[in-house]
Amino acid sequence: MATYELPKTNMHQLKFNHPFATQITQGNKRVTLRLGGQSFAVGDRIELIDKTVIDKPDEWLVVGEMTVTAIHSQRLGDVPRELLEQSEIGSDIEKTISLLRRFYGDSVSEDSPVSLISFDYAPYDEPRQYLAMVDSGERVSSGIMQADGGSRGNPGPSAAGFVVMTDDGMKRVIKSWNRYLGITTNNQAEYHAAIAGMEWCLKHGITTLQVQLDSLLVVNQLKGKFKVKNRDLWTLHETAKKLTTKFSKITVSHVPREMNKLADKEVNKALDAVKGEERLQ
Numbered sequence: 001m002a003t004y005e006l007p008k009t010n011m012h013q014l015k016f017n018h019p020f021a022t023q024i025t026q027g028n029k030r031v032t033l034r035l036g037g038q039s040f041a042v043g044d045r046i047e048l049i050d051k052t053v054i055d056k057p058d059e060w061l062v063v064g065e066m067t068v069t070a071i072h073s074q075r076l077g078d079v080p081r082e083l084l085e086q087s088e089i090g091s092d093i094e095k096t097i098s099l100l101r102r103f104y105g106d107s108v109s110e111d112s113p114v115s116l117i118s119f120d121y122a123p124y125d126e127p128r129q130y131l132a133m134v135d136s137g138e139r140v141s142s143g144i145m146q147a148d149g150g151s152r153g154n155p156g157p158s159a160a161g162f163v164v165m166t167d168d169g170m171k172r173v174i175k176s177w178n179r180y181l182g183i184t185t186n187n188q189a190e191y192h193a194a195i196a197g198m199e200w201c202l203k204h205g206i207t208t209l210q211v212q213l214d215s216l217l218v219v220n221q222l223k224g225k226f227k228v229k230n231r232d233l234w235t236l237h238e239t240a241k242k243l244t245t246k247f248s249k250i251t252v253s254h255v256p257r258e259m260n261k262l263a264d265k266e267v268n269k270a271l272d273a274v275k276g277e278e279r280l281q
Contacts, residue, residue, distance in 0.1 A: 199243065
């Protein structure tokens with residue numbers, strides 16, 4: 001399987017979904033909102049990454065440069081609506097809070113500090129690929145593993161998937177995997193994905209691992225916060241717990257579904273492939 005890496009650059013980069021990136025390149029938008037403290041300074045140059053296909057980083061493009069012209073830092077609730085309207089969020093404060101909570105958690109409120117960054121934009125003569133292909137034989141000792149499981153019916157046709165990435169800030173995808181599981185429940189599929197991902201990492205020399213799952217139930221069960229009451233999960237839970245002890249260092253954390261799309265894509269690949277085979281029979 002091919003792996004990818006970011007070209008070396010000292011410049012800041014910001015990634016935007018294709019619709020908003022297009023608004024920038026067409027001159028219609030000139031503000032972006034960042035949650036938390038100020039992370040840029042006036043005069044900074046930032047490369048614009050167009051996420052042309054949201055779950056396919058190998059198709060993303062570096063299309064131009066944004067130069068910071070002004071920064072407004074204040075409470076989210078105090079941001080002028082006309083300035084908010086120029087950002088990727090839009091002027092509806094309630095919708096803005098709801099959207100930000102999907103990515104940053106329920107602590108987001110009108111009191112949350114934000115920075116609105118105004119910028120000028122200059123396109124590159126020739127866009128370049130965001131990711132550059134490298135040798136697939138790369139070995140790493142630490143990484144991030146995102147896993148997901150899904151069931152169409154619960155119980156119903158189910159599949160598991162995971163992706164493994166480097167944890168060097170570039171998040172290069174070094175492995176993607178999926179498998180059809182037959183008829184199981186959603187929670188069983190989530191465990192199968194986590195187990196398969198950890199097994200692959202151990203087999204390939206990864207000893208420090210960040211496990212990221214969008215199943216809050218599985219995360220809390222692996223952390224010992226929730227009891228495993230469903231007998232169908234007992235063996236899977238025991239297997240997963242034993243695997244966590246084999247790493248030198250491991251963390252298990254919950255991420256929103258929006259941040260687990262690569263693993264989710266693998267699940268749907270397996271399920272769609274089986275559905276396609278059924279249609280051919």
